[in-house]
Amino acid sequence: MMSMNARLVLGTATALAIATAGCVTINIYFPAAAAEKAADRIIDEVWQLREGQAGPAEAKTEEEAK
Amino acid sequence: MKLMIMLRQVFVMVALALSAFAFAQGNLEINTPAISALQKSMQQRHAQLAPLYASGALGLTADGNVALRDASGVPMAQRGQVNALVAAENADRAALYREIARANGHPEWEAEVRNTFAQRWVERAQPGWWVQGAGGWTVR
Numbered sequence: 735m736m737s738m739n740a741r742l743v744l745g746t747a748t749a750l751a752i753a754t755a756g757c758v759t760i761n762i763y764f765p766a767a768a769a770e771k772a773a774d775r776i777i778d779e780v781w782q783l784r785e786g787q788a789g790p791a792e793a794k795t796e797e798e799a800k
Numbered sequence: 801m802k803l804m805i806m807l808r809q810v811f812v813m814v815a816l817a818l819s820a821f822a823f824a825q826g827n828l829e830i831n832t833p834a835i836s837a838l839q840k841s842m843q844q845r846h847a848q849l850a851p852l853y854a855s856g857a858l859g860l861t862a863d864g865n866v867a868l869r870d871a872s873g874v875p876m877a878q879r880g881q882v883n884a885l886v887a888a889e890n891a892d893r894a895a896l897y898r899e900i901a902r903a904n905g906h907p908e909w910e911a912e913v914r915n916t917f918a919q920r921w922v923e924r925a926q927p928g929w930w931v932q933g934a935g936g937w938t939v940r
Binding site: 739740743746747751754755765766768769771772773775776779780781782783 | 802803806807809810813814817826827828830835839842843846896900906909912913916917919920921924
């Protein structure tokens with residue numbers, strides 16, 4: 735048989751576990767900072783900005799193409 | 801004594817759960833096949849779009865799309881092609897925003913993902929490109 739204390743602990747643990755799981759699944763807030771980071775990584779890829787600050791280099795190749 | 805040990809275990813479990821939650825908040829999942837494919841498609845199209853941004857024919861809109869801003873610089877014969885490029889780009893962008901929201905288990909985040917991208921596209925636009933703000937079109 736479980737003691738009163740053990741029941742109390744088990745009850746608390748269950749309540750906390752449910753509350754925590756609730757936090758995770760509901761995830762109330764949109765993670766704005768994470769989204770910005772993700773956007774920047776994708777923009778780097780799409781605009782090819784990663785290899786050595788392509789800004790001026792890209793402008794140069796555009797000029798050469800003209 | 802036994803109670804103390806059990807309570808400690810409970811707190812460790814809660815701390816672990818919360819730290820996992822915090823970690824999940826740190827990054828968005830963007831490494832899925834669908835997202836990679838869209839990224840690649842947009843990257844390839846960018847070679848054709850870049851001169852159109854530079855000439856001012858196309859601009860980056862406040863809602864995370866691209867738009868034909870000034871058709872006068874585009875020869876008549878190429879306008880159909882430019883329109884098709886814009887449509888394809890906007891379709892990819894819509895799919896990208898949707899896929900990012902979905903990959904992170906929150907399809908309802910799509911609009912917020914779009915807003916975040918809209919801001920980042922505009923802020924990172926190169927000098928000479930046209931971007932749309934609250935007050936209309938401006939050149940960067």
